[in-house]
Amino acid sequence: MTKLILVPGLLCTKQLFANQIKALGEELDIEVANITGLNNITAMAEKIILKQDSSFVICGLSMGGYVAQMVAHLAPEKVSGLGLLSTSGRADTQERKKQREALIQLSKIGKFKGVTPRLLPHLLSPKALKNETLVQEVMDMAAEIGQVNFTLQQEAIINRPDFRPFAASANMPVEILCGDQDQLTPPSLSKELDSLFYDSKLTLLPGIGHLSSMEAPDEVTHILRRLVTRVTL
Secondary structure (H helix, E strand, O other), X not given: OOEEEEEOOOOOOHHHHHHHHHHHOOOOEEEEOOOOOOOOHHHHXXXXXXXXXXXXXXXXXXXXXXXXXXXXXXXXXXXXXXXXXXXXXXXXXXXXXXXXXXXXXXXXXXXXXXXXXXOHHHHOOOOHHHOHHHHHHHHHHXXXXXXXXXXXXXXXXXXXXXXXXXXXXXXXXXXXXXXXXXXXXXXXXXXXXXXXXXXXXXXXXXXXXXXXXXXXXXXXXXXXXXXXXXXXX
């Protein structure tokens, strides 16, 4: 049975992939990576690699996509397939780093509120914002991750490298997916990634925001299934 490792994004738990786990749980050996407690993308990737004795498919969303790219870079002999959802190959700009550092400082003085209604439009499409159940799931994930891990994850993201040079040497099948309403990692970044990998497929989802696995569960499940099929052919 093919091993599939799923890597959550910033302020996300395994709930991010609940629909995919339910749909694919009998077909695949699924593990959701626990990357809390660390403030370095490389350390997160190494933690995943050290647990695996054989090859696997790995897929990450947003920050999870950064980790997945680092895993593929550090252990290409173990990664048989790579899924990149709502993510980027670029490092943060100086402006974005300053924004993240300001959020860290606010969280440290007791102003961490997880995902607030003000931030939700950056994570979900206008249509998804009307789904009260989905909105509550997003806010619950952030509350579970908490302030300490929020800070650690932001520090990891700030210091991540530019992954684009790594793509040239990647020799595994790659699936790249993004919603066309994604404000945090817009489609242009997924198109750029698609241009860098030699064996990649790009899917753009109309009307979908950043948390694509929750907004478009069936489409993301299809992409994961297609990636595993490409690996096993």
